[in-house]
Amino acid sequence: MRLSKILTGATLALGLATGAAAQDKTKVGFIYVGPIGDGGWTYEHDKGRLAVEEHFGDQVETVYQESVPEGADAERAITQMALQGADLIFTTSFGYMDPTINVAKKFPDVKFEHATGYKQAENVSTYSARFYEGRAVQGHIAGQMTDSNIVGYIGSYPIPEVIRGINSAFIHARKVNPDVEFKIVWAYTWFDPAKEADAASVLIEQGADVILQHTDSTAPLAAAENAGDVIGFGQASDMAEYKPSPRVSSIIDNWAPYYIDRVQAVIDGTWESQDIWHGIDEGMVGIGEITDAVPDDIKASALELKDSIASGDYHPFTGPINKQDGSAWLAEGEVADDGTLLGMDFYVEGIEGKIPE
Template sequence: MKRRTFLASSAAMAGIAATGAPAFAQDDPLKIGFIYVGPVGDMGWSYQHDQGRQAIEAEYGDKIQTKFIESVPEGPDAERALTSLALEGHELIFATSFGYMDSVINVAAKFPNVKFEHCTGYKRAENVGTYDARFYQGRAIQGTIAGRMTKSNKIGYIGSFPIPEVIQGINAAYIHAKKVNPDVQISVVWAYTWFDPAKEADAAAALIADGVDVILQHTDSTAPQAKAQEAGNVITFGQASDMSNFAPKPRVSSTIDNWAPYYKGRVAAALEGSWKADATWGGIDSGMVKIGEITDAVPAEVKQEAEALIEAIRSGSYHPFTGPLKKQDGSDWLAEGEVADDATLAGLNFYVEGISAEIPG
């Protein structure tokens, strides 16, 4: 997408609505920027965010202009990319990776009339909102399928970084695999990357060599799917997007991040002058988390069980973190019927009982 000139219209920047949001001249398009941690062609995380960007272009037409910068590393490069977008006149900027958090806060302080949205973060300001998805709900579904389908009783998990969002997913997958298969074990390999096909392939290979026959991942490429396909007897789950090129096997289902409705709503608020720095954490009930097709590689009774769990989570009749649950060290966490609160989950830094792996310091 070509670079556009900076909007210097005083009318666009001078009027401040009661919410503190700038009022835009109606005949000027709202300029919206995105930064992605991976390439838009990763077929995972960044791909799904870019699908959301394309959805707002289709929805709002010439009322908006969008630009994205892909493969932006977390750290100083992110701060430079955000600053560049702000200087180019982008009035609404979406930063789509956890490690962009401090960069967003720093740049937002320098551009108080620009609205920033940070995905998966928790730091907010007058002009910084946050949004996240309850990925752990999808992991509960995957854990149920994994526990039923494993023949070795060994499932593997490729983690990106040991942050609460990822730890939630590991715990949710294990809890639900264990519910349906008391003999199941889980192994965790940390890739220390969001997107690096070579590292992800190596992680998958290490798990397969250890006897794992089901792999879950919180990294963004399809490399683990390809490695499982080579092995022939390993099943996987799509991460962030459907990864349906690997269906019906090894990819037997997926957790899909559906950002389009959220992006449409936030753009509408910016256009109307009603935007506020909110915190959103959506799940299956809101459609922010979707479960991809469960393929025919999954036995019919297992598919039925997974679909019942999806509906229970959607309706609110079941929460994936419901007691009794103990921490890894055997101490009590949740009593019978007790549900973990959002504050605890947002800061989750321990495994549940039964996981033998250690969380890196």
């Protein structure tokens, strides 16, 4: 253990404890579901926070709290942040939805931004990224890269966002490989490296040679590397330390432009409640470098798919698509509307297994 690291840790802890001194600064708070060093979801949100600091310099002050459990404890953490004088608070996980709404009622002058939820209020905006666009590209690569025709998928919680990702990846894997099958394991956590590693190992043992994950740590990639001959994708962040294989590409969340935009709005006094859902086009969803482990032709077609989604020529949920039970969902050429996508609670035809209640 190096002393400097201990000291950094201690300073960090102190930094959290001391409140704001200067009142004229705009204070921006962030609530994180994992540690900022998770290398995935929270790491990217924190990069957005640092970008805000860099952009505004002395004009703003940012505070954050990491590893806040979803549920009752979140309400306490958000309240505390509001009491500390934050002007704008970003709550960055789905499970903070109700806590955010509850706290927002008590602090009408504080602005709140909740990620990936669907409940707005006068002072609560929601924002999310169209990750399913990135999932389509992943599915496209996964379907062609698998030799065993089994793709393993580690789900976190059975919520619309995750189900949407599974469906999108599956549709595009099937398009390029009619024999591909998905094996899905629900980890019931966003971040638990031990559990994620176990889930990845199990999927690999059952024949999966491509692992897709909707959990935030790099543990599944570590498991893939251990197994050899298994590929995976960076989730939420580039996870570049696993390049060129097992990590062959990634979905990168880029929150910085949005965060800067919203902080500016608060400073200008023009902030209004809104509902934002941006994708590859606006740059909120990025596709990380596709490495040389992927053959050139697959890489080229994957980039083509990405471009056509970005330009709006192609929507990942374009009919004909049936639901799992065989009933029709989208007719030929029909495109899914955002409402259905946001509340998605069904698998598309071809996926086996049931969504846990």
